[in-house]
Every structure is written in C-alpha cells, then in structure tokens.
Amino acid sequence: MGDLDLLTQDELEALTEAAREVALCARVLAKTGDNVISEVLRGAGPFYEWRHYPPSDVYDSEYHAQFYYHAHPPEERVEGEHGHFHTFLRPLGMPEGIRPVALPDLEPDEDGNDALAHLVGISMDRSGRPIRLFTTNRWVTGETWYRAEDVIRMLDGFVVDHARPSWPLNRWITALVRFYRPRITTLLMQRDAAVARWQTDHPDSYVYDDRGLEVPSETAVDLDSDMAAVEAAMRRMRRGLRQAGGRR
Incomplete structure (x- = not known):
C-alpha cells in the first residue's frame, strides 16, 4: 500500500471507509455462499473465455462508470486467476477540462460520450478475492488514451x-x-513511463497498437494484509493526534 503514513487524515479516513464497504459487501454475499464472481455470472449459463459478463457490461448512466468481467484462456492467465474486471469511465463522468491525448489516429467522439478511459484491471481468484491490479495498453480494450495524471483525476468518479x-x-x-486508489495512482504513472520506454526502445513501432506491450504495469495485492495496514496507519494517526493535543 506504499507509505500510508504520508497520507493526510482525510485520505486515510477515505481508505478506511472504503475498506469497511468492501468487507461489508463480501460478508453479506458470503452469508448465502456467494461472492462477487458468482454475482456477475449469475444466470449467465456456461462460462466462456473472452465473453463479457454481463453481456452488455455494467453501466451507470448517472456517473458514466462502466465495468465488465471476463477471462482469457488458462495459458494466458496469471497464476491463480479465474478472470478479471475491466473498469472504465466515460467522458460525461470525467472532471472538467480533461481531454484525450492528441494521438495521430485519435477519432472524433461524435456523441460526446464514446471516448472512454480504462482505469484499472482487477484480477480475481476463484473465491472472489482480488489478487492483482494492472493497467493495459490502448489496443487491449480499445479505449481512448488519456494521460496518467488525468486518469488519476477520474478515479473518484x-x-x-x-x-x-x-x-x-x-x-x-x-x-x-x-x-x-494509492496503488492505482502508482500503476498509472508506471503505465505512462513504460509506454514511453517501449516507444523509445521500439522506434519503428506505434506503441499504442503494439501487441508486444499488453500490460504496462501490474502489482499483486493481498486484501486482508492491505486492510490491516490501513487500520494500523489509522491507529497511528489517531494516537499521534491525541499526543499532539495533550502537548498543547
């Protein structure tokens, strides 16, 4: 989770609240023997590689957030992976002033909401727990390319x-x-750095369509350990605030 002690109180409290929400959702699903994978696949019939689940994706028409779940063939999956979520934000949900990178093949967004940005991929194991976060090159999802700094601004949306x-x-x-969010922020910055390096090392390639670069950045995650780390950082902050108050 990086150096959590560098976060502000508001940032740390936001992570703590998010952790509680994640744990709550997992708990209520587990009471009926379910998890987030069984939820996204509910009623879908046989599970096919590459197919989107649900078939038309999940799209929130108020916030313009979107996601789907799918799986690659077993030989293309990371160890322990059942499948993964892809998460996106569409232009109508983006903060003001964000524009795509002006690449040579940038296509106009005729309806104003098609130039979606890929935020992060979330690899899942069979029990419904996240095991990896990763970013993708443009060709992987057909996204429109935005600078890492702008995608980071999209995360709260x-x-x-x-x-x-x-x-x-x-x-x-x-x-x-x-x-x-802190891990995704780092991954997005690493993504842009990896893309820039690839273009320098492969000057005859158009990096955004180069099948040799699929996952520019990734990191394993352990949800239980990461939640415990946030809880410990929150305790340290509260202890420090109490001590500071006592010294006044």
Missing part, C-alpha cells in the same frame, strides 16, 4: 450506484477502486 446486476457487487467494485 468511478461510482456504480444501481441494483443491477447486483447491488453488493456494484458497491464492492466501487469501494475497491477507492480503497486501492
């Missing part, structure tokens, strides 16, 4: 606030992106 296909699933993925 990823909100899925409706009941379909699953209220606890939507709340869980919203809270998970918020909980891992």
Whole structure:
C-alpha cells in the first residue's frame, strides 16, 4: 500500500471507509455462499473465455462508470486467476477540462460520450478475492488514451450506484477502486513511463497498437494484509493526534 503514513487524515479516513464497504459487501454475499464472481455470472449459463459478463457490461448512466468481467484462456492467465474486471469511465463522468491525448489516429467522439478511459484491471481468484491490479495498453480494450495524471483525476468518479446486476457487487467494485486508489495512482504513472520506454526502445513501432506491450504495469495485492495496514496507519494517526493535543 506504499507509505500510508504520508497520507493526510482525510485520505486515510477515505481508505478506511472504503475498506469497511468492501468487507461489508463480501460478508453479506458470503452469508448465502456467494461472492462477487458468482454475482456477475449469475444466470449467465456456461462460462466462456473472452465473453463479457454481463453481456452488455455494467453501466451507470448517472456517473458514466462502466465495468465488465471476463477471462482469457488458462495459458494466458496469471497464476491463480479465474478472470478479471475491466473498469472504465466515460467522458460525461470525467472532471472538467480533461481531454484525450492528441494521438495521430485519435477519432472524433461524435456523441460526446464514446471516448472512454480504462482505469484499472482487477484480477480475481476463484473465491472472489482480488489478487492483482494492472493497467493495459490502448489496443487491449480499445479505449481512448488519456494521460496518467488525468486518469488519476477520474478515479473518484468511478461510482456504480444501481441494483443491477447486483447491488453488493456494484458497491464492492466501487469501494475497491477507492480503497486501492494509492496503488492505482502508482500503476498509472508506471503505465505512462513504460509506454514511453517501449516507444523509445521500439522506434519503428506505434506503441499504442503494439501487441508486444499488453500490460504496462501490474502489482499483486493481498486484501486482508492491505486492510490491516490501513487500520494500523489509522491507529497511528489517531494516537499521534491525541499526543499532539495533550502537548498543547
């Protein structure tokens, strides 16, 4: 989780609240033997590689956040992965002033809401727990490319606030992106650095369409350990605030 002691009180409290929400959603699902994977696949029939679940993705028309779940063939998955979520934000949900990078092949956004940005991928194990966060090159999801700094500004706008296909699933993925905001921020900065290096090392390639670069940055995650780290940092901050108050 990085150096949590460098976060402000507001930032740390936001992570703590997000952790509680993630844990709550997992707990209520577990009471009926479910998890977020069983929720996104509910009623879908056989699970096919590459297919989007649900078929039309999950899209919040108020916040313009979007996600879907899918899986690659077993030989293309990281160890322990069942499948992964891809998360996005569409232009109508983005902060003011954000524009795509002016790449040579940038296509006009005719309806004003098609130039979506990929935020982060979330690899899941079979039990419904996240095991990895990763970014993607442009060709992977067909996204429109935005600078890492702008995608970081989009993270707080990823909100899925409706009941379909699953209220606890939507709340869980919203809270998970918020909980891992510091890690995602680092991954996005690493993404842009990796893309720049690749273009320098492969001058004859157009990096954004180069199949040799699929995942510019990734990191393993351990949700229990990461939540415990946030709780410990929150305790240290509260203890420090009490001590500072006692010295006045």
